[in-house]
Amino acid sequence: MRRSLLPLLASVFAIPAAAALWQSQDATRIFAAFAEPSGLLQGCGDVPEAVALAEELRDRALRIERYMESVDARKAALVEAELTLRQRLAELKARKGGMQSRRDLATEAVREDIDRLVAVYDQMKPAEAAAVLTNLPADFAAEILMRVRPETGARIIASVEPRQAALLTAQMGARSVRKQ
Numbered sequence: 001m002r003r004s005l006l007p008l009l010a011s012v013f014a015i016p017a018a019a020a021l022w023q024s025q026d027a028t029r030i031f032a033a034f035a036e037p038s039g040l041l042q043g044c045g046d047v048p049e050a051v052a053l054a055e056e057l058r059d060r061a062l063r064i065e066r067y068m069e070s071v072d073a074r075k076a077a078l079v080e081a082e083l084t085l086r087q088r089l090a091e092l093k094a095r096k097g098g099m100q101s102r103r104d105l106a107t108e109a110v111r112e113d114i115d116r117l118v119a120v121y122d123q124m125k126p127a128e129a130a131a132v133l134t135n136l137p138a139d140f141a142a143e144i145l146m147r148v149r150p151e152t153g154a155r156i157i158a159s160v161e162p163r164q165a166a167l168l169t170a171q172m173g174a175r176s177v178r179k180q
Contacts, residue, residue: 114143114147115147117144118144118147118148121133121144121148121152121156122148122149122152126152126155126156126158126159127159129152129156129159130156130157130159130160131159133145133156133160133168134160134161134164138167138168138171139171139175141168141171142168142171142172142174142175143175145157145168145172146172146175157169
């Protein structure tokens with residue numbers, strides 16, 4: 001018996017509530033009536049505690065409304081800032097790609113120049129190449145010697161005076177160690 005009574009009571013209360021909601025198209029008007037302090041004061045205007053409570057509730061509602069407005073403004077500012085950051089990030093990524101491609105082109109050009117220079121030293125006679133290399137900075141000369149064909153490099157080093165050959169060999173070894 002108790003179980004059949006519960007659904008009956010629920011429908012007795014739910015049907016009038018649903019009908020009231022159906023009749024009023026604006027559901028916010030129903031809930032606004034409960035928050036309206038002037039509606040709360042009907043018949044209680046002579047009770048100071050009720051008036052003070054109604055005023056406090058109104059003040060709180062105003063503070064909450066202002067706070068919600070500031071939260072909405074902050075949300076809008078955050079959305080705008082995020083959009084700006086995303087645009088800036090896309091711009092920086094595009095610049096980075098452009099810089100990387102320019103750097104790759106420059107590196108490729110340097111490699112081509114070095115390869116051309118190495119080819120020149122490969123074609124020179126060892127004594128002539130040795131005479132030129134001894135006048136170059138040791139690290140640059142060692143780099144060239146590392147890139148020429150091994151037979152050509154051996155002949156060039158053999159044509160250089162022993163002290164200079166030792167210096168070039170040390171530079172070549174130091175270059176190999178630095179790469180590791």
